[in-house]
Amino acid sequence: xxxxxxxxxxxxxxxxxxxxxxxxxxxxxxxxxxxxxxxxxxxxxxxxxxxxxxxxxxxxxxxxxxxxxxxxxxxxxxxxxxxxxxxxxxxxxxxxxxxxxxxxxxxxxxxxxxxxxxxxxxxxxxxxxxxxxxxxxxxxxxxxxxxxxxxxxxxxxxxxxxxxxxxxxxxxxxxxxxxxxxxxxxxxxxxxxxxxxxxxxxxxxxxxxxxxxxxxxxxxxxxxxxxxxxxxxxxxxxxxxxxxxxxxxxxxxxxxxxxxxxxxxxxxxxxxxxxxxxxxxxxxxxxxxxxxxxxxxxxxxxxxxxxxxxxxxxxxxxxxxxxxxxxxxxxxxxxxxxxxxxxxxxxxxxxxxxxxxxxxxxxxxxxxxxxxxxxxxxxxx
Amino acid sequence: xxxxxxxxxxxxxxxxxxxxxxxxxxxxxxxxxxxxxxxxxxxxxxxxxxxxxxxxxxxxxxxxxxxxxxxxxxxxxxxxxxxxxxxxxxxxxxxxxxxxxxxxxxxxxxxxxxxxxxxxxxxxxxxxxxxxxxxxxxxxxxxxxxxxxxxxxxxxxxxxxxxxxxxxxxxxxxxxxxxxxxxxxxxxxxxxxxxxxxxxxxxxxxxxxxxxxxxxxxxxxxxxxxxxxxxxxxxxxxxxxxxxxxxxxxxxxxxxxxxxxxxxxxxxxxxxxxxxxxxxxxxxxxxxxxxxxxxxxxxxxxxxxxxxxxxxxxxxxxxxxxxxxxxxxxxxxxxxxxxxxxxxxxxxxxxxxxxxxxxxxxxxxxxxxxxxxxxxxxxxxxxxxxxxxxxxxxxxxxxxxxxxxxxxxxxxxxxxxxxxxxxxxxxxxxxxxxxxxxxxxxxxxxxxxxxxxxxxxxxxxxxxxxxxxxxxxxxxxxxxxxxxxxxxxxxxxxxxxxxxxxxxxxxxxxxxxxxxxxxxxxxxxxxxxxxxxx
Numbered sequence: 001x002x003x004x005x006x007x008x009x010x011x012x013x014x015x016x017x018x019x020x021x022x023x024x025x026x027x028x029x030x031x032x033x034x035x036x037x038x039x040x041x042x043x044x045x046x047x048x049x050x051x052x053x054x055x056x057x058x059x060x061x062x063x064x065x066x067x068x069x070x071x072x073x074x075x076x077x078x079x080x081x082x083x084x085x086x087x088x089x090x091x092x093x094x095x096x097x098x099x100x101x102x103x104x105x106x107x108x109x110x111x112x113x114x115x116x117x118x119x120x121x122x123x124x125x126x127x128x129x130x131x132x133x134x135x136x137x138x139x140x141x142x143x144x145x146x147x148x149x150x151x152x153x154x155x156x157x158x159x160x161x162x163x164x165x166x167x168x169x170x171x172x173x174x175x176x177x178x179x180x181x182x183x184x185x186x187x188x189x190x191x192x193x194x195x196x197x198x199x200x201x202x203x204x205x206x207x208x209x210x211x212x213x214x215x216x217x218x219x220x221x222x223x224x225x226x227x228x229x230x231x232x233x234x235x236x237x238x239x240x241x242x243x244x245x246x247x248x249x250x251x252x253x254x255x256x257x258x259x260x261x262x263x264x265x266x267x268x269x270x271x272x273x274x275x276x277x278x279x280x281x282x283x284x285x286x287x288x289x290x291x292x293x294x295x296x297x298x299x300x301x302x303x304x305x306x307x308x309x310x311x312x313x314x315x316x317x318x319x320x321x322x323x324x325x326x327x328x329x330x331x332x333x334x335x336x337x338x339x340x341x342x343x344x345x346x347x348x349x350x351x352x353x354x355x356x357x358x359x360x361x362x363x364x365x366x367x368x369x370x371x372x373x374x375x376x377x378x379x380x381x
Numbered sequence: 382x383x384x385x386x387x388x389x390x391x392x393x394x395x396x397x398x399x400x401x402x403x404x405x406x407x408x409x410x411x412x413x414x415x416x417x418x419x420x421x422x423x424x425x426x427x428x429x430x431x432x433x434x435x436x437x438x439x440x441x442x443x444x445x446x447x448x449x450x451x452x453x454x455x456x457x458x459x460x461x462x463x464x465x466x467x468x469x470x471x472x473x474x475x476x477x478x479x480x481x482x483x484x485x486x487x488x489x490x491x492x493x494x495x496x497x498x499x500x501x502x503x504x505x506x507x508x509x510x511x512x513x514x515x516x517x518x519x520x521x522x523x524x525x526x527x528x529x530x531x532x533x534x535x536x537x538x539x540x541x542x543x544x545x546x547x548x549x550x551x552x553x554x555x556x557x558x559x560x561x562x563x564x565x566x567x568x569x570x571x572x573x574x575x576x577x578x579x580x581x582x583x584x585x586x587x588x589x590x591x592x593x594x595x596x597x598x599x600x601x602x603x604x605x606x607x608x609x610x611x612x613x614x615x616x617x618x619x620x621x622x623x624x625x626x627x628x629x630x631x632x633x634x635x636x637x638x639x640x641x642x643x644x645x646x647x648x649x650x651x652x653x654x655x656x657x658x659x660x661x662x663x664x665x666x667x668x669x670x671x672x673x674x675x676x677x678x679x680x681x682x683x684x685x686x687x688x689x690x691x692x693x694x695x696x697x698x699x700x701x702x703x704x705x706x707x708x709x710x711x712x713x714x715x716x717x718x719x720x721x722x723x724x725x726x727x728x729x730x731x732x733x734x735x736x737x738x739x740x741x742x743x744x745x746x747x748x749x750x751x752x753x754x755x756x757x758x759x760x761x762x763x764x765x766x767x768x769x770x771x772x773x774x775x776x777x778x779x780x781x782x783x784x785x786x787x788x789x790x791x792x793x794x795x796x797x798x799x800x801x802x803x804x805x806x807x808x809x810x811x812x813x814x815x816x817x818x819x820x821x822x823x824x825x826x827x828x829x830x831x832x833x834x835x836x837x838x839x840x841x842x843x844x845x846x847x848x849x850x851x852x853x854x855x856x857x858x859x860x861x862x863x864x865x866x867x868x869x870x871x872x873x874x875x876x877x878x879x880x881x882x883x884x885x886x887x888x889x890x891x892x893x894x895x896x897x898x899x900x901x902x903x904x905x906x907x908x909x910x911x912x913x914x915x
Contacts, residue, residue: 076715153899162650162714163902166849167895173846174891177884292846296722303719336730343723347716348709 016355017228020311021221028057028217032210050209052325054281056318057216061274063301063317064223064310065267070299071308072231073263074243075160078295079168080271082175083143085289087272088279089179090142092192093126094135095203095279099196112194113187123185132199139276140269147268148261155257155264160246169292176290191286198280209281216277220314223270227310230266239263297339303346306355315354410434411469414444414484415451422484423493430497430529438501440468445494450481496523503533503546512542519549520581522556547573548582555585564596571599575606579757583610617757622875628764630871631771634864635829636844637851638778639822641863644852646795646815649707650718653725654848655841656732657698657820661691661827662836663732666743681746684828691824699820703813711812725841733838743831767829774825775864781818782860791815854894856904865905870894 031053034045062084069075101108105115110122128134150171154164182188201208231239241249242256250256279285288294298317305316320342327335350356410432413425426444429437443449443459449468450458457468458477465477486494499521502514515533518526530550537543551570554563571589574582589595590603636658643651665687672683679686706724710717745763752761782788790811793801802808826844834840847870855866870890877886901907 070715076718078718150895153896157899157902159898159902162644162648162718163853163898165650165715165718166853167898169846170850170891170895174888174895177888177891181884293842296719299719300723333730333734336726336733340723340725340727340730343719343726344706347713347720347723348706351716 014228014232014310016309016311017224020314021224024057024060024224024314025217025221028053028213028220032213032217035206035210035213047206047209050206050213051281051283054209054213054216055278056321057213057220058274058278058281059298059301059321060314060317061220061223061277062271062298063305063313064220064227065271065274066298067302067305067307067310067313068227068231068267068270069264070302071310071313072236072239072243073260074246075260075264076162076165076299077168078165078292078299079170079172080267080298081292081294082168082172082290083147083268083271084275084278084298085175085179085285085287086143086146087139087275088285088289089186089192089275090138090272091135091276091279092195092285093129093138093186094132095195095198096192097126097130098198099194102196103194111187111192113182113190114185117182125185136276139272143268143272143275144265147265151261151264155260158257169295172290172295173292176287176292179287179290187286189287191284191288192279193284193286195279195283203280203283212277212280216281219273219277223273224310224314227270230263231310235259235262300339300343300346302353304342304350304353306353307351309353309355312353312355319354411440411457412455414440414449414468415455415457417451417482417484419485419487419490423490426490426493426497427500427523427526430500436468436471437497439471441494441497441501443468444484444486444490445498447483447486449484450477451484452478452482453480454478496521496526500526500529503529504536508539508542511537511539512545515542515545515549519545519552522549522552522585524553524557527553544577548577552582552585555589558594564599567596567599568602571602571606575602575609579610580614583607583614586610614757618879620756621758622879623872624758624760624764626872626875627868628768628871629875630868631768632826632830632833632844633847633851633871634771634867635767635774635826636823637848637855637863637867638775638860639819639826640848640852641819641855641857641860642778642791642822643816643819645857645859646791647707647711647812648714649816650714650721650849651707651816651819652718652722652845653702653728653841654819654823655843655845656725656728657695657823657841658827658830658844659732659836659838659841660698660728661695661824662743662831662840663736663741663827664691664694664824665828665831666741666836669744681748684746684749684832687828688825691828692821693824695824695827696817696821699823700813700817702820703816707816708809708812729838729841736838738838740835740837743836745832749832763832767832770825770829774822775860778822779860787811787814850891850894853898854904856906859904859906862904862906869905 031045031050034043035047035050037044062080065083066077066080069077069080096111099111103112103115105112107115110119114122129138150168154167159167178184179186179191180189186192195203197203198208198212201211203209230236238249238254238259241254242259246256275285275289297320301317301320302313303316304320305314306312323338324335327338346353410425410428413421413428416422416425426441429440434440440449440457440459448460450460450465452458456478458465458474458481459468460466465474466472467474496518499514499517502510503518505511505514511533518530527550530546530553534543534546534550537546551573554566554570555574571586574586586603586606590600590607592600595603636654639657640651640654643649643654665684668687668690669680669683672679672686702721702724706720707717710720749763749766752759754760780788782792790801790806791814793804793806794808794811794815798808801811827840830836830840830844834843851863851866851870854870855862855864873893874886874890877889880886881889898904
């Protein structure tokens, strides 16, 4: 295992990743600090901006997760928002239980929506959700296990390319339908919301918000570095080999399905973590997060930032979401035009994304045309 | 309190009198109408209807419209405009007697009136009226109508009406309290209901089966009849679900064939396919509006006109998309997927900007509305038409692929692009035409969908995932596979629906397809050959 992750000759350096991690960290700390200044101060930042920044950074986690599988393993996932939302729901369950007797119905052991459905006791899958540590475990375990099962089945039978994309899309669509149902036990349409506090700290207080933003920044920076560690060494080379020529890699004696499964599960866990951070700062999680359109949108963040660069994913997620915030406030009906054009322009003219515009191409030798992907109509049937 | 008690006592007396009085003769029916007592009036209404009097129809109609009056001396008059007519003879009277009181109606009288009207309709010359009357009497099983029914049964020639009359007769017999000497007739009635009865008859039979007062033999027969009817109803409901499944499958088929062409021939995943379906539906609406404005008399056939127009509009759009976007992305299917997704967002928003975000009302022409009964199933015409249309489209597509040069070239490109190019086929042109064909098929799907679903800018989104499932499930590049997959998914969903609910059925189907693809990554009908394995 050590050999697998040790730097390989000719490995790409990913210097930009460390720089991006520092930028994220500093940015989060500065914003959080500024929000704690008195309101009269010219440097004061509103609570709204802080939670917005927290949202962007959570989305950046999702983008990072997508980049790991799409940029390095060549799996175009159209369902990563499912893992994100599952992580969010896992954290939401804990926050829901934290409300305790302060809910509308004042029941200490049952969340409001269950009383509304006249349930008398917690379903088994809510057991233990009052413990923060259990919630943290679920945040990683639920997306991880689902990704593990799905990936094990899919990669073992060599479902790949657009087939896999459609399968991931169907997966998130099925989950969305399931979570929309009241009987599923996660609040149906409304999802989980009305959270009061986390670990005893009031979620609406500026200090808690500032701390959450800093935590998000730290987690994202760590995730960036961890991802770099994963993809920079021999394992990263193997991933790229699988991406660019899966059959050849298999013939050389490697097991592409295991390589893919490993990065797929890791990526799902990162997405789940992003979802958990998202819920604490946005204050709601509902089945709409599972919508296939969300997953596809997260792919475009990566494409805009630059596929296969890790730091580009973070940049893209923040840029596109800032654009969305500005656009939807300013010209709401034109946002979809903007987003649609973004898809077209990026795929047609910016295959390497924004990072491709700046960074020297030496580091990021991302091949966007890969032999196996490039000629399905020639090779297949 | 005391006066209330007295009132109750009087009312009870009246009811008792109504039941106790033996059937009144015809002359007495008129007297009954003039009695001023609700129960007597109700009885008289029924008697008058049974009597076969020529005046019955007019008198009852007058009563219904509160134009019937009685005089203190028992005279009965109908008011026509301002003149009065003697109800018994139908002769106009010059001067009506003093002190005319209108015959008042209460619910009991109204009920009797409705039954009486139905009873008289049994002898109407209009077939539909007779059938309607028989159905009404079947649902009411009013004992007073029994002689009427028997009379009608002996006179009726039409088999459909006879069947309904027999049901009504049987139901009416069974609905009466048991009388010892009628066992044979009641047994017959149970048998008749068992043979053809529906839910209505089931309820009646179940109550007979549960009644303590009934003969044990009759009760047993009734219970058996209930289970027999249950079994038949279940069989019909399975048939009905199968029809819904076929109908849903045919919609999926229409939506997915275009996708199968573009994916099969070009390996391109067109995420904007759903939006092309949506545009097809909007074209249908535009054509209908246009026809209404230009030639209102042609409105019933506007839908037929919309078929070629939608095909051409969407096909043209498809060629444009291929030439303007997709050809720059060949060899990068994942990027194509993203680009077409972006395109779909733009198309959706454009339609929203032009036509507004709400549903538009696409009309269904008269010849497509309504339904007919096939045994216990209800077949709606628009769904049947879509089913037929889907198969026609599939047949036409097969012809194009097998019998035309374009089809030959498309199949060649599907099987081996490089070799086809070497043989002199202009693959870019084939690509553009294939994409246009796929888009045109989406337009046709839009025309069909506009007849059964809400047409809004979000229409495409509801079909795109299902259509992809169909294509992947069926196996790419194989129309038979698409057909099989569409029908399997359509039927599967509708068969599961009554068992676990609509949404759960959908989830179950999605999960099953995901699992199936893991076992058979190339779908049900994989294309075999060299280079398939990647």
